[in-house]
Amino acid sequence: MTALYKDPQHPVADRVADLLARMTPAEKIAQMHAFWLLLSPDGEHRVREDAFTGKSDPATLQNQLRLGLGQITRPLGSHTVDARTGVQAFNRLQRFMLEETRLGIPVMAHEECLLGLMSKGATLFPSPLAMSATWNPALIEHVAALIGDEARSVGCHQGLAPVLDVSRDVRWGRTEETFGEDPYLVGVLATRYVRGLQGPRRDLFATLKHYVGHSFSEGARNHAPVHLGWRELNDTFLLPFEMAVKQANAGSVMPAYHDIDNEPSHASRHLLTEVLREQWGFDGLVVADYVGVSLLYQHHGLARDQAEAAALAFNAGLDIELPGDDCAAHLHTAVERGLISPHKIDEIVARILQHKFELGLFEHPYADENNIRLRSPAALAAAREVAQQSIVILENNGILPLAPAQQNIAVIGPTANDALAMLGGYSFPVHLILSEAHQAEQAVITPLAGLQARYGAEHVSYAQGCAILDERVYGTPVFPGDVADSSQLLQQSAVSHNTDGIAAAVALAQAADVAIVCVGDLAGLFQTGTVGEGSDTDSLNLPGVQQQLLQAVVETGKPVIVVLTGGRPYNLQGLEQRVAALLMAFTGGQEAGPALAAVLAGDAAPSGRLTVSVPKSVGAMPYYYNHKLKSAGTPVAFHFGSAYPFGYGLGYTQFDYADLQIEASEVDIDAGDIVFSFSVRNTGARAGVVVPQIYVRDQFASLVRPVKELKGFARLHLAAGEVRTLQARIPVDMLNFTGYSGQRIVEPGQFELMVGEHSADIRLRAVVNVTGRERTLGRDWRMESTVIAL
Structure with a gap:
C-alpha cells in the first residue's frame, strides 16, 4: 500500500503530517541542513573541504546521507563540470535519496544566481549594479526569467539571489551586488527580479539577501558591525525586503553575517520571526548564509559550541543551515540540553517538507539531462541589452558619438582586454579563483574585441599599459579568527605598482587620433580582486598605478575617452574635467564589448543613469543622495557631496x-x-x-x-x-x-x-x-x- 505522503492526490498538509509522523529525530534533523559535495555520476561523491567550510568525515558520509538531506549545496557551481555531467551527478544523488533512504525524501539543490546561473557554460550577465543603471524593471524581470529557465534546466530549486542591500558606502566590496542607494528603486527592481526568477508557479525559490543592513557596516568592511536604530533600519534597509516578500511572494530569505546593535542577524528572533513571518506574512524558507550559524560561536561569542549556536539560530527563525551541517548536526545535543524543543524541530521540518511537496519534488525529482538550456540566443540578447542600457555617460565634450570613420583608435588599459574584468565576483569564472582553479572564458567579448569588430581591427591598436593585479591568487585571511591579532596584522595590498608598460601605451596614444582608456577594478572574493565580497577598499582612487597611466595618456594632448569598468565608482583626481569623455560601464558580462561599442558609436542611444552617487572624495563617505539636511555638516564640509549624483547620466540629446x-x-x-x-x-x-x-x-x-x-x-x-x-x-x-x-x-x-x-x-x-x-x-x-x- 502506498504511503499517504507519496500520493499527490492528498492535500499537502495531510502529506506533511503523515511523513513527519514517520520520521525519526535524526531524519528530521537531516532535513535542516545541507551537504557541500563534489558530486560524481558514478555515485562516488566527495565532501568539499577548504578553509572556508571546514571538513566533514568522508567515511561517515554514506551513513549520513541515508538519513536524508534538506539541500545539496551548488552541485554544478562548486567545481568545473559541464552541465550534462553535473545533471547526471545530481540525478545520481537524487536517485540515492529516493531509493536508498528509508523514507525516500528528495533533496533540494541550490545554486548562486546573482549574475546568472553560476555554473560552467551558463550565461554571464552584467552585475546587479549595472542592471539597476538601466532603470528598466521590465528588462530586469525578463533577465531574471531567463536565469530561472537556465537554473531549472539543470535541476536547481533555489537561487541565492537577488541582493537587496541598499548601498550606503561604495568602499564596501559588495557594492557591485546591489541595485544602488535608493530603497524604493532597490525594492522595485528586486520585486521584478523575484517575479522573473520564480515564475508564476514559484517552482524555483528566489533568496532575498542579506537580511538586513549588511551594506552599512563599520568602515564599509565585510561582516563588520552595523549601528542602526529601528526607524532607519525599517525605512531604508527593510523596505526592499518587505516589498519583495509582499509583492513578489519571495520563497526564501537569507540572514546576514553581521550584528546590529550587538544582535547577530542569524540569532534575531525579532527579524527572522516577528518581522518577517508574523508582521509581513512570509511563508517561505529562511536559509543561513554560508557558515553564518557557526559564526555565532566562532566570532560573535553568543554560543559556547555548535549545539548552542544551532539552538539560537533555529529558535530565532532559521529553517536550513547552509552550506553544510556544522551546527545542525548537533541539534540532538541541543535537545538533550533543553536548548530547543522537539516541537520546534517539528515546526521547522514541516515547513521544509511542505515546500518540497509544493515544488513538486516528490513527483518530479530529476532534471532532464537532454533538455539543458544554457546561453540561448534570447539570453545572450538580453545580456547585451542590459549591458548596453546600463552604460552611463558622465562627461562628453562633444567627441561622442565617435564617428565610424574615425581612424587610428588606441585602446589602452588593464580592463580593455581582460575577460574577467567584465565579470562580477559571483560569476563562475571569477569564483573559481577561490578554488585556485582558472578557466579561460572565451565567451566574454571584451571592450577591445567589441571596438575592433565595430571600427575594424586595422583601425584599433592596443596596449595594456599596466596591470591591476600581477597575480590573482587565493590565500588571504578570510575571517578575523584566522589570525592571532587582526588589529596588528600587517597586510600588504596585492595591487600592482609596475609602471613598465606605461611608456608603450603613451607611444600608442601619440600615434592615434583618439585614445580609449579602460580602467577600473577586478571583481574577486576575499581579496582575490579589488572589489567584491571581502574585497573592500580605503580609497576611491583607481587601484594600483592606473591613475599614472591615465595621467600620462592625457598629457599626450590627444582626445581621451575614459571607460570606467568594475563594481564601484572611482575618482580620477581632477582628470574628469580634462578628458574628452567619461563613461561608467560597470561589469557588463559576456556581451560587454559589443554593448560598449554600440554606445560609443551612437548605434544605441545612451540611457544609463547612476544608482549610486559618485562621492567627491573618500572623505564624503558614507554618501547618498537621500541624506538628512545636517549630513553636510555646519558649515557644509568642503569634501561633502557628489559630482555625479544618484540618477545622473548624459545622452546624445537634451x-x-x-x-x-x-x-x-x-x-x-x-x-x-x-x-x-x-x-x-x-x-x-x-x-x-x-x-x-x-x-x-x-x-x-x-x-x-x-x-x-x-x-x-x-x-x-x-x-x-x-x-x-x-x-x-x-x-x-x-x-x-x-x-x-x-x-x-x-x-x-x-x-x-x-x-x-x-x-x-x-x-x-x-x-x-x-x-x-x-x-x-x-x-x-x-x-x-x-x-x-x-
Whole structure:
C-alpha cells in the first residue's frame, strides 16, 4: 500500500503530517541542513573541504546521507563540470535519496544566481549594479526569467539571489551586488527580479539577501558591525525586503553575517520571526548564509559550541543551515540540553517538507539531462541589452558619438582586454579563483574585441599599459579568527605598482587620433580582486598605478575617452574635467564589448543613469543622495557631496520638462493618491531615452526626514522633437516613515513634489497638502507608484 505522503492526490498538509509522523529525530534533523559535495555520476561523491567550510568525515558520509538531506549545496557551481555531467551527478544523488533512504525524501539543490546561473557554460550577465543603471524593471524581470529557465534546466530549486542591500558606502566590496542607494528603486527592481526568477508557479525559490543592513557596516568592511536604530533600519534597509516578500511572494530569505546593535542577524528572533513571518506574512524558507550559524560561536561569542549556536539560530527563525551541517548536526545535543524543543524541530521540518511537496519534488525529482538550456540566443540578447542600457555617460565634450570613420583608435588599459574584468565576483569564472582553479572564458567579448569588430581591427591598436593585479591568487585571511591579532596584522595590498608598460601605451596614444582608456577594478572574493565580497577598499582612487597611466595618456594632448569598468565608482583626481569623455560601464558580462561599442558609436542611444552617487572624495563617505539636511555638516564640509549624483547620466540629446499639472492640491490621508502630469520634450536633433525621476520631500514631520526621496520614475524613448505627457500616481501610503511607535505612519502636512533629470537637477516643483489625521499603516499598504505615458 502506498504511503499517504507519496500520493499527490492528498492535500499537502495531510502529506506533511503523515511523513513527519514517520520520521525519526535524526531524519528530521537531516532535513535542516545541507551537504557541500563534489558530486560524481558514478555515485562516488566527495565532501568539499577548504578553509572556508571546514571538513566533514568522508567515511561517515554514506551513513549520513541515508538519513536524508534538506539541500545539496551548488552541485554544478562548486567545481568545473559541464552541465550534462553535473545533471547526471545530481540525478545520481537524487536517485540515492529516493531509493536508498528509508523514507525516500528528495533533496533540494541550490545554486548562486546573482549574475546568472553560476555554473560552467551558463550565461554571464552584467552585475546587479549595472542592471539597476538601466532603470528598466521590465528588462530586469525578463533577465531574471531567463536565469530561472537556465537554473531549472539543470535541476536547481533555489537561487541565492537577488541582493537587496541598499548601498550606503561604495568602499564596501559588495557594492557591485546591489541595485544602488535608493530603497524604493532597490525594492522595485528586486520585486521584478523575484517575479522573473520564480515564475508564476514559484517552482524555483528566489533568496532575498542579506537580511538586513549588511551594506552599512563599520568602515564599509565585510561582516563588520552595523549601528542602526529601528526607524532607519525599517525605512531604508527593510523596505526592499518587505516589498519583495509582499509583492513578489519571495520563497526564501537569507540572514546576514553581521550584528546590529550587538544582535547577530542569524540569532534575531525579532527579524527572522516577528518581522518577517508574523508582521509581513512570509511563508517561505529562511536559509543561513554560508557558515553564518557557526559564526555565532566562532566570532560573535553568543554560543559556547555548535549545539548552542544551532539552538539560537533555529529558535530565532532559521529553517536550513547552509552550506553544510556544522551546527545542525548537533541539534540532538541541543535537545538533550533543553536548548530547543522537539516541537520546534517539528515546526521547522514541516515547513521544509511542505515546500518540497509544493515544488513538486516528490513527483518530479530529476532534471532532464537532454533538455539543458544554457546561453540561448534570447539570453545572450538580453545580456547585451542590459549591458548596453546600463552604460552611463558622465562627461562628453562633444567627441561622442565617435564617428565610424574615425581612424587610428588606441585602446589602452588593464580592463580593455581582460575577460574577467567584465565579470562580477559571483560569476563562475571569477569564483573559481577561490578554488585556485582558472578557466579561460572565451565567451566574454571584451571592450577591445567589441571596438575592433565595430571600427575594424586595422583601425584599433592596443596596449595594456599596466596591470591591476600581477597575480590573482587565493590565500588571504578570510575571517578575523584566522589570525592571532587582526588589529596588528600587517597586510600588504596585492595591487600592482609596475609602471613598465606605461611608456608603450603613451607611444600608442601619440600615434592615434583618439585614445580609449579602460580602467577600473577586478571583481574577486576575499581579496582575490579589488572589489567584491571581502574585497573592500580605503580609497576611491583607481587601484594600483592606473591613475599614472591615465595621467600620462592625457598629457599626450590627444582626445581621451575614459571607460570606467568594475563594481564601484572611482575618482580620477581632477582628470574628469580634462578628458574628452567619461563613461561608467560597470561589469557588463559576456556581451560587454559589443554593448560598449554600440554606445560609443551612437548605434544605441545612451540611457544609463547612476544608482549610486559618485562621492567627491573618500572623505564624503558614507554618501547618498537621500541624506538628512545636517549630513553636510555646519558649515557644509568642503569634501561633502557628489559630482555625479544618484540618477545622473548624459545622452546624445537634451530634454525639456514642462506643464506640471496637479489633479488636486489637497489629498485625503486615508485613501488618497497624489495624481499629476507633466510633459517631456526631446529638444535635440537625435532620438534618445529619457528617465524622468520623481522625488518627494516631507516639509515638516515629527521625526527628521531626508532632503528628498525617490517615489517614481519612468523610462521612454523619444524621437527628435517628440513630446509626451506622463501621468504619475503616488499613493499616500508611500509618504510613510517609521514613527515613535515603531510602526509605519503617514502624517498630514505639506509635501514638495520634484520632477527632474536626476536627484540634483530638478526641473519642476509643486506642493501638495495631505489632509486628515495621522494614520498607522496595516500589513497591506500600497508600496508602488505608477508613471505612464499618455
